[in-house]
Amino acid sequence: MAATERDPAVADAAPARDWCGSVVLAALSLPGVLGAPLPAAADSAPEHATLQFKTEHYQDSQPGFQRIRVEEPAIYGLLPLGEHLSLSGSAVYDVVSGASPRSYSSTSSASRVHEKRFSGDAELTWYADRSSYGVSAARSQEHDYISNSVSGDAVFATDDNNTAFNIGLSASRDTINPTNDIVDDEHRTTYAGIVGVTRAVSVNDLVQIQAGYSTSHGYLSDPYKLFDNRPRKRNSGTGSLRWNHHLGDYGATLRGSYRVFHDTYGIWSHTAELQWVQPVGLHWVLTPGLRYYTQNAARFYVDPPADGAPFPQLPDGAFSSLDHRLSAFGAFAVSQKVEWHINAHWSTDFRGEFYQARSSFRFVGQGSPGLATFQYYQLQFGISYRF
Amino acid sequence: MNRLAAGLIAITACAVSSGCAMQAPKPWQKGVLAKPEMTMAGDMLELKFNDHTWTSKEASFGGFGVGGGGCGCN
Amino acid sequence: MPAADDDGVTTMRFGAMACEAELTVAGRAPDRRLLDAAAAEVRRIEAAYSRYRADSVVSRINAAAGSGEPITVDEETAGLLDFAARLHAQSDGLFDITSGILRRAWDFRSGRLPEAPVLAALCARIGWHKVDWQPATRRIALTEPGMELDFGGFGKEYAADRAAAVLQAGGIASGYVNLGGDLRVIGPPADGRGWALGIQHPRDDRRTVAGIELKGGALATSGDYERYLDLDGRRYCHILDPRSGWPVQHWQSVSVIAPVCLAAGALSTIAMLKGPAAPAFLDAQRVPWLAVDTAGLPVRNGI
Structure with a gap:
């Protein structure tokens, strides 16, 4: 019985890292051997389902004021439905406690804040050969603020898959019912659109540029701030560039992004971000990050009075805001993320970020030298299961 | 500002039209580009968290996508 | 030359790396340039690593x-x-x-x-x-x-993987690459079953010792029948022990299934060199394998 024709046995040799021997692992670590399941520019249907839990702890501080704390647990799921369809969704619950930062708030006492917010979204994506189409709906709910939105996006790749064009549109309708009854059942409507192109410019570089436009009308003021009377219409535009570059010598990837923002409030802002993604061995990835943001002040922003000085005299109906978020400032953030890919199914990650905003960090605009330094740190912990 | 924007457009136009020295990859050279960290997507919840934090502390929003809706925080 | 049959299976054969190479793709007829690109990738690796x-x-x-x-x-x-x-x-x-x-x-x-x-x-x-x-x-x-x-120990297997990756990146979801008996499967045919692959009998090239269905991954075989000389009833093959310089003699052939051909090929060669320790080694590497001993009897785990 030296030679026998046996019935074919079915063998499945799909790679699963935790079940692999050392030689298989060594072979899999060579680039281009396993093949590229993802084309460079266009998305393709996910092959695995993912479930993720992530929670965030946020705490900020400003000299002389109480802190605000946020606990934010969230879940995310991605489910492939056959070859061409996927369903994804997330749910976030946040609890805010403490006092809101009110460097220039006009009320005399810091009111306690204890807010809960629930938000959820779901997206259905259809993947064709060289294109994909998604529709999604989202809702965010607080006791005084409800937002509903829908959006759609599409990606089209060229035949060589080296270039992809994307377009996205969204509409949202918000309802505002502040507890102080300063307004009642107010609305805010926003339409936004974005177009972009992503291109693999070399074997190691992926570049994306996008242009976005957004228009909002309705109640855009902050009902809890005195002297806050903003125009009922706000249009804004963005230009963004993202560049991912792989450094073969280090096995690392440098991810850079830049965004310019301009709106009809007269604000210009610039955001630059850099991340260094460094895999360490087969199971660990370290990602340090740096972010810089700067903006000038809104046209109607009013610097707060110095201690003891009277509030500024404003003509009736004039636009004004003392919201420090509309002042001229700059901010630096440093972050570090650690990912542990335990096996083919489980991974966990931890991310910490420290952020500090000062008027003196600003690169554009002027004024507001008296704005107190604002800073926060946030810690995120996540665990995800892929199957 | 306009000069900066013009410079940005020039750089990216060059990159996107691959008029620079860089050579667009052939199908068999996409191993690196398929790495998760090389794609434009990222950790969905992390992006959501960070975007939420930054849009609630800064006047700017958007730029990298649409959708997700509004929030009383901004 | 690519040739498409009635089942929508296109096969292109060409000579490379001192063996017959075969690209088989199922489904919609692929762009000829894609098959050429996969063949060019094999030739590129041959040129880069040829002695x-x-x-x-x-x-x-x-x-x-x-x-x-x-x-x-x-x-x-x-x-x-x-x-x-x-x-x-x-x-x-x-x-x-x-x-x-x-x-x-x-x-x-x-x-x-x-x-x-x-x-x-x-x-x-x-x-x-x-x-x-x-x-x-x-x-x-x-x-x-x-x-x-000498990269001959895994050059062919590496080329099979890279050629498969080219086809895959070009949108091919079903097919396989066969470089002189080292196979890398891109994806299963549309009927959902795997590709029916045979393992050649080490002493009779018209027979097979086993058949398997493979939906993905790779199958590679090392054997004492590629280049050899028979003298006084003993076979001296081209797989040589680096310590003694003498050919291995414990197995007629070893076949291994692994996620990629590079791993399958390396494991089958190492198994030939390991001799009697091969079964334990392959089991520790968690791969399905089939070996044919000097008496022509198959020993297997998982195939």
Whole structure:
């Protein structure tokens, strides 16, 4: 019985890292051997389902004021439905406690804040050969603020898959019912659109540029701030560039992004971000990050009075805001993320970020030298299961 | 500002039209580009968290996508 | 030439790496240029790592042996050298890409065995530990004159994987690449079953010892029937133990299934070198395997 024709046995040799021997692992670590399941520019249907839990702890501080704390647990799921369809969704619950930062708030006492917010979204994506189409709906709910939105996006790749064009549109309708009854059942409507192109410019570089436009009308003021009377219409535009570059010598990837923002409030802002993604061995990835943001002040922003000085005299109906978020400032953030890919199914990650905003960090605009330094740190912990 | 924007457009136009020295990859050279960290997507919840934090502390929003809706925080 | 049959299966055959290469793709007729690109990838790897081409990376490294001048290699070669280093360590030194020089002593067409002193002299020059490989700077130097690197131990398997990756990146979801019996499956045919693949009988090329259905991954076989000489009832094959310089004799062939062909090929070769320790080694590597012993009897786990 030296030679026998046996019935074919079915063998499945799909790679699963935790079940692999050392030689298989060594072979899999060579680039281009396993093949590229993802084309460079266009998305393709996910092959695995993912479930993720992530929670965030946020705490900020400003000299002389109480802190605000946020606990934010969230879940995310991605489910492939056959070859061409996927369903994804997330749910976030946040609890805010403490006092809101009110460097220039006009009320005399810091009111306690204890807010809960629930938000959820779901997206259905259809993947064709060289294109994909998604529709999604989202809702965010607080006791005084409800937002509903829908959006759609599409990606089209060229035949060589080296270039992809994307377009996205969204509409949202918000309802505002502040507890102080300063307004009642107010609305805010926003339409936004974005177009972009992503291109693999070399074997190691992926570049994306996008242009976005957004228009909002309705109640855009902050009902809890005195002297806050903003125009009922706000249009804004963005230009963004993202560049991912792989450094073969280090096995690392440098991810850079830049965004310019301009709106009809007269604000210009610039955001630059850099991340260094460094895999360490087969199971660990370290990602340090740096972010810089700067903006000038809104046209109607009013610097707060110095201690003891009277509030500024404003003509009736004039636009004004003392919201420090509309002042001229700059901010630096440093972050570090650690990912542990335990096996083919489980991974966990931890991310910490420290952020500090000062008027003196600003690169554009002027004024507001008296704005107190604002800073926060946030810690995120996540665990995800892929199957 | 306009000069900066013009410079940005020039750089990216060059990159996107691959008029620079860089050579667009052939199908068999996409191993690196398929790495998760090389794609434009990222950790969905992390992006959501960070975007939420930054849009609630800064006047700017958007730029990298649409959708997700509004929030009383901004 | 590509040829499509009625079932929507297109096959292209060409000669490369001293064997017959076959690209088989199922489903919608693929773009001819894509098949050409996959074939070109095989030829590119052949050219880059062939000992017989003076301009290949391997030839440049070998030409500088003993000169003290390190050669700086590209990233792809560096990856393969790292792989070779890991195979050497994980095979306890049995898989050694410096052992190719034994070919000078073994002429399988002559019908004669090499002389012991010649083998001993060659064995003295073998050893991955005599290779000064600096992964950080991608510099390599063979420290002794006459040393040689030979990527033949996994070049074909690597090419099969890369060709499959080309087809896959070009949108092919179903098909396989076969380089002289080393197979890499891209994806299953539309009927959902795997590709029916046979394992050749080591002594009769018209028969098979086993059949398997493979939906993905790779199948590679090492055997004593590729190049050999038979003398006095014993078979002397081309798989040589780097320690003694003599051919392995424990198995007629070993076949391994792994996620990629590079791994399947390396594991089957190491298993041939491991002799009686092969089953334990393959089990520890968690791969399905089938070996045919010297009596022609199959031993298997998972196939």
